[in-house]
Amino acid sequence: MSSGSEVISSYSSSSSSSSIMAESVIQEMPPAMCLEKPSVDFSYVGIDAILEQMRRKAMKQGFELNIMVVGQSGLGKSTLMNTLFKSKVSRKSFLGTAEEKIPKTIEIKSISHDVEEKGVRMKLTVIDTPGFGDQINNENCWQPIMKFINDQYEQYLQEEINIDRKKRIPDSRVHCCIYFIPPTGHCLRPLDVEFMRRLSKVVNIVPVIAKADTLTLEERDFFKKKIREELRANGIDVYPQKEFDEDAEDRTINEKIREMIPFAVVGSDQEYQVNGRRLLGRKTKWGTIEVENIAHCEFAYLRDLLIRTHMQNIKDITSSIHYEMYRVRRLNENNTQANGLGDHHPASHEI
Amino acid sequence: MQERTMAATEIARQAGEGARAVPLSGHVGFDSMPDQLVNKSVNHGFCFNILCVGETGLGKSTLMDTLFNTKFEGEPTQHNQPGVQLKSNTYELQESNVRLKLTMVNTVGFGDQINKEDSYKSIVEFIDAQFEAYLQEELKIKRTLHSYHDTRIHACLYFIAPTGHSLKSLDLVTMKKLDSKVNIIPIIAKSDAISKSELAKFKIKITSELVSNGVQIYQFPTDDETVAEINSTMNGHLPFAVVGSTEEVKIGNKMVRARQYPWGTVQVENENHCDFVKLREMLIRVNMEDLREQTHTRHYELYRRCKLEEMGFKDTDPDSKPFSLQETYEAKRNEFMGELQKKEEEMRQMFVQRVKEKEAELKEAEKELHEKFDRLKKLHQDEKKKLEDKKKSLDDELNGFKQKKTAAELLQSQAQQAGSSATLKKDKERKKPQTITMQEIMCASVCAFH
Numbered sequence: 001m002s003s004g005s006e007v008i009s010s011y012s013s014s015s016s017s018s019s020i021m022a023e024s025v026i027q028e029m030p031p032a033m034c035l036e037k038p039s040v041d042f043s044y045v046g047i048d049a050i051l052e053q054m055r056r057k058a059m060k061q062g063f064e065l066n067i068m069v070v071g072q073s074g075l076g077k078s079t080l081m082n083t084l085f086k087s088k089v090s091r092k093s094f095l096g097t098a099e100e101k102i103p104k105t106i107e108i109k110s111i112s113h114d115v116e117e118k119g120v121r122m123k124l125t126v127i128d129t130p131g132f133g134d135q136i137n138n139e140n141c142w143q144p145i146m147k148f149i150n151d152q153y154e155q156y157l158q159e160e161i162n163i164d165r166k167k168r169i170p171d172s173r174v175h176c177c178i179y180f181i182p183p184t185g186h187c188l189r190p191l192d193v194e195f196m197r198r199l200s201k202v203v204n205i206v207p208v209i210a211k212a213d214t215l216t217l218e219e220r221d222f223f224k225k226k227i228r229e230e231l232r233a234n235g236i237d238v239y240p241q242k243e244f245d246e247d248a249e250d251r252t253i254n255e256k257i258r259e260m261i262p263f264a265v266v267g268s269d270q271e272y273q274v275n276g277r278r279l280l281g282r283k284t285k286w287g288t289i290e291v292e293n294i295a296h297c298e299f300a301y302l303r304d305l306l307i308r309t310h311m312q313n314i315k316d317i318t319s320s321i322h323y324e325m326y327r328v329r330r331l332n333e334n335n336t337q338a339n340g341l342g343d344h345h346p347a348s349h350e351i
Numbered sequence: 352m353q354e355r356t357m358a359a360t361e362i363a364r365q366a367g368e369g370a371r372a373v374p375l376s377g378h379v380g381f382d383s384m385p386d387q388l389v390n391k392s393v394n395h396g397f398c399f400n401i402l403c404v405g406e407t408g409l410g411k412s413t414l415m416d417t418l419f420n421t422k423f424e425g426e427p428t429q430h431n432q433p434g435v436q437l438k439s440n441t442y443e444l445q446e447s448n449v450r451l452k453l454t455m456v457n458t459v460g461f462g463d464q465i466n467k468e469d470s471y472k473s474i475v476e477f478i479d480a481q482f483e484a485y486l487q488e489e490l491k492i493k494r495t496l497h498s499y500h501d502t503r504i505h506a507c508l509y510f511i512a513p514t515g516h517s518l519k520s521l522d523l524v525t526m527k528k529l530d531s532k533v534n535i536i537p538i539i540a541k542s543d544a545i546s547k548s549e550l551a552k553f554k555i556k557i558t559s560e561l562v563s564n565g566v567q568i569y570q571f572p573t574d575d576e577t578v579a580e581i582n583s584t585m586n587g588h589l590p591f592a593v594v595g596s597t598e599e600v601k602i603g604n605k606m607v608r609a610r611q612y613p614w615g616t617v618q619v620e621n622e623n624h625c626d627f628v629k630l631r632e633m634l635i636r637v638n639m640e641d642l643r644e645q646t647h648t649r650h651y652e653l654y655r656r657c658k659l660e661e662m663g664f665k666d667t668d669p670d671s672k673p674f675s676l677q678e679t680y681e682a683k684r685n686e687f688m689g690e691l692q693k694k695e696e697e698m699r700q701m702f703v704q705r706v707k708e709k710e711a712e713l714k715e716a717e718k719e720l721h722e723k724f725d726r727l728k729k730l731h732q733d734e735k736k737k738l739e740d741k742k743k744s745l746d747d748e749l750n751g752f753k754q755k756k757t758a759a760e761l762l763q764s765q766a767q768q769a770g771s772s773a774t775l776k777k778d779k780e781r782k783k784p785q786t787i788t789m790q791e792i793m794c795a796s797v798c799a800f801h
Contacts, residue, residue, distance in 0.1 A: 045420050046636035048449040050397055051389050053640035058385045060575060065381075086377040113373040118382040163659045167648050246394075280377075308380040312387035320497050331492045 062121035064171045071180025072133040075210035080267035106131040106144045142195045153326040175318045177203045180210040185219045187226045196236045204239040212264030263298040398452040405510025406462035409540040414595035432460025435473045471525040478532045482654040505642045507533040510540040515549045526566045534569035542592035543617045591626035
């Protein structure tokens with residue numbers, strides 16, 4: 001409780017109306033007239049206690065996060081997930097097998113975990129897409145993924161439209177899709193471009209360079225620059241999207257991030273002894289790669305972006321932009337259907 | 352090892368019912384989530400809407416000024432309002448880094464009318480209108496919910512007059528109408544008019560009356576351990592007996608807000624004097640978020656459900672669900688248009704009918720007139736004929752006479768000639784007795800006749 005905090009108020013003009021909606025106009029009062037400072041402070045009202053109330057509520061309710069990982073098999077997706085969340089959250093760990101056949105078609109496998117840290121509970125759902133990009137003919141391999149994402153939006157929409165609806169609608173919408181780019185060092189492949197082009201319109205995409213320990217620093221920088229150019233040339237907007245920056249402060253922070261994507265990451269869930277400390281890393285004959293060392297790889301940046309700083313923002317963009325876009329499209333579609341004008345099949349939202 | 356392949360939906364469902372708890376082997380960092388959430392809200396700002404219901408002169412505006420420690424606008428309202436109006440003002444308050452958009456709605460003229468039967472109606476309508484506005488925004492196709500200025504009433508402070516006896520029937524009726532629409536916090540206004548012992552009895556009486564009439568007032572939540580204790584104690588102190596004042600009085604060596612009387616000073620922030628501090632604590636410092644949440648998840652949902660059911664929507668089977676809103680809306684609209692058209696058709700028919708009838712009437716009249724005309728004409732002709740006949744007969748008579756006349760004249764002239772000769776003869780025969788011959792008589796009569 002800070003004594004000396006004051007409640008500064010600005011007046012609005014009152015309008016009395018016998019009609020039902022009373023209008024109120026908010027005007028800022030000129031600062032000169034603002035306050036006669038009370039001679040003694042008893043002016044603490046306690047409005048800022050609402051922050052504490054919100055925090056309490058959030059802790060009680062817990063959070064939900066749904067992350068999808070997309071990439072060819074063998075790029076270290078599961079390992080990266082385990083490293084990110086410092087626990088065995090990947091599909092492979094859940095199913096208990098390290099080896100498996102590459103599936104003939106793309107499957108979507110979703111696994112949920114309850115994790116808790118310092119009193120904060122989170123329901124983390126990792127959505128895996130085994131089989132993506134593994135076939136000989138990979139045409140339309142993004143379709144099942146698009147469908148899955150849209151199905152989650154649909155599920156949420158259905159619940160929201162209900163007359164008798166739940167207090168908290170369970171949120172299964174995909175908040176973030178991590179796309180793994182194989183470390184060729186040259187440029188994006190047509191599959192990468194196609195996938196990211198289509199999916200960046202419905203979900204937040206975070207591209208990462210997988211297994212980046214095969215690239216030297218110069219190769220890495222070159223690769224990244226090339227990728228950024230290609231993304232720009234194809235009009236692909238990855239997270240953090242430029243158009244959703246809210247203010248100048250956001251823009252500065254996000255510009256820095258945009259200059260670093262895609263993050264070159266290395267994943268590992270094994271600890272090694274380095275300089276007297278136990279660190280996550282990959283041990284090779286020529287040295288040990290420390291996963292959380294930013295001189296070695298950019299895993300820490302990715303983790304900070306996804307979890308420590310931008311998690312709420314990712315969820316907000318999903319719910320207020322991607323979901324709303326889906327909703328608008330869907331409701332308009334049905335309008336034309338009802339009027340007999342369109343001939344759309346609701347399931348196809350292909351772009 | 353055999354791989355267990357499960358369908359994605361199976362896994363998801365399994366996980367949904369209590370996903371497996373996974374221990375973390377290191378610091379991940381999502382414990383910053385509450386902070387991220389709070390930061391976002393701070394950037395966004397908060398809004399809180401209070402409705403003050405109570406008779407004129409109970410100190411509503413003063414209490415608001417005292418609560419938020421600001422002089423809000425306004426002169427006291429007159430007592431001669433014809434009906435209850437709701438006046439709403441929005442203010443932007445800031446304390447440290449928290450920006451609050453506070454809206455205060457006042458009932459103007461409540462309890463001043465002679466007939467107070469409809470007093471509660473404008474209040475209920477106002478509250479419903481705020482819900483309706485939110486519902487409309489939510490149902491829009493292109494909506495901006497996260498930047499929508501929420502005007503739904505989060506808390507309703509009901510001011511009870513400090514009679515010391517019991518609730519007025521107006522109070523009971525109004526509170527009963529409002530309890531399912533808004534969080535009601537009853538407070539005893541101007542409680543420095545009641546002595547301590549009377550106050551205790553008054554509070555008990557009020558609470559028992561509320562309970563016996565089934566009025567649901569807002570209960571401070573007791574499910575979160577951090578605040579359960581204080582909230583449950585406070586629940587027992589309802590209704591709060593408050594005193595409001597913006598004047599400062601020097602007590603000891605401090606300036607405090609108080610009301611000064613010849614017999615003593617009532618200090619607003621002294622817990623022994625009144626419950627102001629409790630009210631502020633509960634309303635603002637502990638439960639503001641809960642009030643907002645209850646409004647959204649309970650009162651608003653109830654309104655929404657009733658409104659949608661009233662409009663005829665139902666939760667039908669999953670297949671037709673998504674657009675039951677759109678479809679049913681379209682169907683309703685078509686139904687309505689159909690009805691309109693039918694009515695229009697009916698009216699047109701009636702009109703045509705009437706016109707026909709009138710036409711027939713007019714035709715009848717026309718026919719009658721024609722007949723009359725014909726009759727008259729005939730009569731006329733008959734008369735004319737008669738007259739002509741008469742005229743003819745008269746003419747004939749006239750001709751006859753004329754003929755006779757000419758004949759007679761001719762005879763006369765003949766007779767005269769014969770007479771002159773006869774006179775000669777007569778002279779001769781004068782000596783003789785004249786014998787008047789028949790001829791002479793005839794001549795004479797003819798002459799006489801002439």
